[in-house]
Amino acid sequence: MKTKYSSLFTLPYLIWSLIFIIVPMGLVVIFAFTTENGQFTLDYVSQVGEYTNVLVRSVWLAAIATVICLLIGYPLAFLMSRMPGFQQRTMLMLIMLPMWMNFLLRTYAWMTILEKNGLLNKLFGLFGLGPFDMINTQGAVVLGMVYNYLPFMILPLYSIMTKIDNRTIEAAQDLGANTKNVFLRIVIPLSMPGISTGITMVFVPSVSTFIISRMLGGGGNLLIGDLIDLQFLGNAYNPHLGSAISLVLMVLILLCMSILNQFNDDEDREGMLL
Amino acid sequence: MKWLSKTYIWVLMAFLYAPIGVLIFFSFNQSKSRSNFTGFTLDWYVKLFHNDLIMQSLINTLIVALASSIIATIIGTVAAVGLSGMRKWTKSIVMNITYLPVVNPEIVTGVSFMLLFVMAQGILRQINLDFEFGYITLILSHVTFNLPYVILNVLPKMRQMDKYVYEAALDLGCPPAKAFFKVVIPEIMPGILSGFLMSFTYSLDDFVISYFVSGATSQTLPITIYSMTRRKVSPEINAISAIIFVVVLAVLLLVNFHGAHKEKQSRREGARI
Numbered sequence: 001m002k003t004k005y006s007s008l009f010t011l012p013y014l015i016w017s018l019i020f021i022i023v024p025m026g027l028v029v030i031f032a033f034t035t036e037n038g039q040f041t042l043d044y045v046s047q048v049g050e051y052t053n054v055l056v057r058s059v060w061l062a063a064i065a066t067v068i069c070l071l072i073g074y075p076l077a078f079l080m081s082r083m084p085g086f087q088q089r090t091m092l093m094l095i096m097l098p099m100w101m102n103f104l105l106r107t108y109a110w111m112t113i114l115e116k117n118g119l120l121n122k123l124f125g126l127f128g129l130g131p132f133d134m135i136n137t138q139g140a141v142v143l144g145m146v147y148n149y150l151p152f153m154i155l156p157l158y159s160i161m162t163k164i165d166n167r168t169i170e171a172a173q174d175l176g177a178n179t180k181n182v183f184l185r186i187v188i189p190l191s192m193p194g195i196s197t198g199i200t201m202v203f204v205p206s207v208s209t210f211i212i213s214r215m216l217g218g219g220g221n222l223l224i225g226d227l228i229d230l231q232f233l234g235n236a237y238n239p240h241l242g243s244a245i246s247l248v249l250m251v252l253i254l255l256c257m258s259i260l261n262q263f264n265d266d267e268d269r270e271g272m273l274l
Numbered sequence: 275m276k277w278l279s280k281t282y283i284w285v286l287m288a289f290l291y292a293p294i295g296v297l298i299f300f301s302f303n304q305s306k307s308r309s310n311f312t313g314f315t316l317d318w319y320v321k322l323f324h325n326d327l328i329m330q331s332l333i334n335t336l337i338v339a340l341a342s343s344i345i346a347t348i349i350g351t352v353a354a355v356g357l358s359g360m361r362k363w364t365k366s367i368v369m370n371i372t373y374l375p376v377v378n379p380e381i382v383t384g385v386s387f388m389l390l391f392v393m394a395q396g397i398l399r400q401i402n403l404d405f406e407f408g409y410i411t412l413i414l415s416h417v418t419f420n421l422p423y424v425i426l427n428v429l430p431k432m433r434q435m436d437k438y439v440y441e442a443a444l445d446l447g448c449p450p451a452k453a454f455f456k457v458v459i460p461e462i463m464p465g466i467l468s469g470f471l472m473s474f475t476y477s478l479d480d481f482v483i484s485y486f487v488s489g490a491t492s493q494t495l496p497i498t499i500y501s502m503t504r505r506k507v508s509p510e511i512n513a514i515s516a517i518i519f520v521v522v523l524a525v526l527l528l529v530n531f532h533g534a535h536k537e538k539q540s541r542r543e544g545a546r547i
Contacts, residue, residue: 009356010368012349013421017371020418024386025374031389076286079279089534091283093526098290100522102479102496105515108503109293112300112308119296119309147293200377208379211481215503225381232385232486239389246382253379 031243044244051227051245058223059252061138062206065145069153069202070195072146077157077194078187081164092158099151107144107215114140114216136218144212145202152201160194161187196260204253224249294519301512308509318513325510331498335478338409338494342416343473349417350424351466355458357425358432372422384486387415391487407489415487416480420473427472431465 035041048055080091098106113119114135124130134140164187172182188195210225217223224245231242304313322328357365375383391411398405435458443453459466481496488497495514502508 006356006359007364010353010360011356013353013356013425014368016349016418016421017368020387020390020414021371021374024383024390027389027393028382028386072286075279075282079283086534089530093530094287095290097519097522097526098294100475100479100526101294101515101518102481102499104481104496104499104503105297105511105518106293108499108511109297109515111503113293113296115308117309122309147289150290204377204379208381210381211500225379228381228385232388239392242385243389246385249379250382257377 028243028246031240032247033244034240036240044241045247047241048244048248051224054222054227055224055248055252057138057221058207058225061142061221061223062145062203065142065149065206066153066199066203068142068146069150070198073150073153073157073198074195077154077161080154080158081161082166088162092155095151095154103148104211106148107212110140110144110147111135111215114143135216136220138217138221140216141213141221141223144216145206145209148212149202149205152205153198156197156201157191157194160191160197164190199260200257203256207253208249294515297512298516298519301509301516303509303512306509318509319517322510322513322517327493328495328498328510328514331493331495334409334412334492335495338412338416338484338492339474339477341409342413342420342477343470345413346417346420346424346473347466347470350421350469351428351462353421354425354428354432354465355454355462357429372425375419376422380482381486383419384415384483387411387418387483388486406491407487408492411487411489412484412492412494415483416477419480419483420477423472423476424466424469427469428462428465431462435461 032044033040033042035043080088083091115121116131116133116135118135120134121131124132168190169182169186172186177185207223208225210223210229213221213223213226228242228245228249230236231238231245300308300311301318302314302316303311304315304317357368360368391407395405439461440453440457443457444450448456479496480494481500484494484497485500488494493501499511499514502511
């Protein structure tokens with residue numbers, strides 16, 4: 001609909017975005033590069049270097065969680081996409097249901113299961129095993145990430161795989177391709193946009209989380225998110241350093257996403273909405 | 275092969291649902307233990323409804339979610355209508371700004387809001403205006419992260435709409451404002467509704483952004499749940515989980531049933547043609 005009022009209609013939204021998207025982002029950048037007196041400085045940005053081990057840990061744990069989600073989610077998404085309609089809808093609902101529970105509750109559930117006197121250790125006890133230290137480990141943090149974000153991997157994969165025509169697969173089989181080749185040369189290339197959306201949707205929240213690491217990782221497995229939180233609401237109050245770390249986090253994510261984007265030029269942004 | 279894929283699905287479902295099942299199971303536990311079931315009780319549910327802090331935060335959550343999703347729906351719908359008539363390159367600039375809060379990590383968005391509101395406090399104090407972190411900051415930030423979802427839901431509907439219907443209304447002497455409300459709005463209503471519902475649920479569920487912009491007196495339910503998890507034992511959380519689970523299940527079943535019904539109907543209509 002083209003009218004002369006078009007730009008007038010978007011005006012309230014543009015003003016809103018200016019105040020609440022552009023200005024806050026600008027503030028993060030300004031805070032990262034200034035001292036309390038408002039003078040330009042690179043101190044805070046270079047100070048982030050002291051936390052390299054935390055940065056590396058965050059990226060590492062998030063990457064492991066993302067790979068596990070992909071490995072678990074991919075077969076499921078494929079199986080789902082080949083089911084009859086009613087079963088597909090039911091499965092979709094079953095996967096979305098935990099997603100709509102608040103993630104704090106989901107993470108809390110694992111807290112109670114992995115505890116020293118928790119359910120899992122009790123179960124091991126029945127067989128004369130354990131008790132194992134499961135909570136407050138990096139494994140527990142990865143588990144929390146996988147559990148919380150697995151649906152974000154399955155849904156975009158599933159929605160791209162429903163578009164893969166069964167006849168394409170059958171044609172490949174008719175032409176003599178074995179199961180391995182069908183997957184490697186037909187299914188995986190065709191589902192590439194779903195893979196990259198899924199990876200982004202798991203990796204971004206995983207690498208920036210601060211609750212999962214706090215609840216399941218104890219005090220010893222701080223991630224970037226925890227560092228940022230400490231600078232703003234914790235004891236170490238220093239919004240300048242916090243902004244510098246946020247900036248580094250954003251650049252890190254942009255970098256990872258631009259690497260991913262090399263693999264697919266199709267922009268399938270609808271998947272982002274799920 | 276068949277049984278292999280079946281087992282795989284069952285194992286995954288167990289992984290997804292076992293933790294939630296455990297939570298709900300222990301909401302009926304008499305003792306506060308999270309691993310010893312000592313007897314059945316509904317006490318925690320009774321306690322939950324008599325807990326003023328939890329009830330107040332539930333009310334706060336609903337107020338913030340409702341207010342922010344209504345405001346976001348209005349601004350977003352109007353923006354989407356305008357956007358659909360804009361030139362390509364201006365549109366793509368605006369859309370890139372729109373995607374920013376969607377792709378940005380939540381914690382960075384939360385922190386940036388906090389910086390903005392602290393700065394606004396400083397500026398307003400100079401003209402003797404004081405505001406606290408609370409409903410205002412919560413609603414403003416929730417509207418901001420809800421807006422993309424409204425726009426991205428309404429925009430496709432605008433694209434599908436037959437623009438000649440609007441022009442026909444004008445040709446037949448309908449004033450533009452009336453044509454907008456009588457012709458355009460009904461056409462894009464499904465998009466507006468799904469945008470509103472999406473905003474509302476995201477707003478209800480949000481923790482990270484609210485955590486940075488809520489005041490001491492305006493905690494939302496997720497924030498209260500968070501402070502409860504910090505305490506060692508709080509069986510009320512289990513009761514909350516059970517209630518939320520049932521509500522979500524009911525809503526999903528309803529939406530799913532409605533969707534299936536509509537699909538059948540449209541298929542029947544298709545067959546008739």
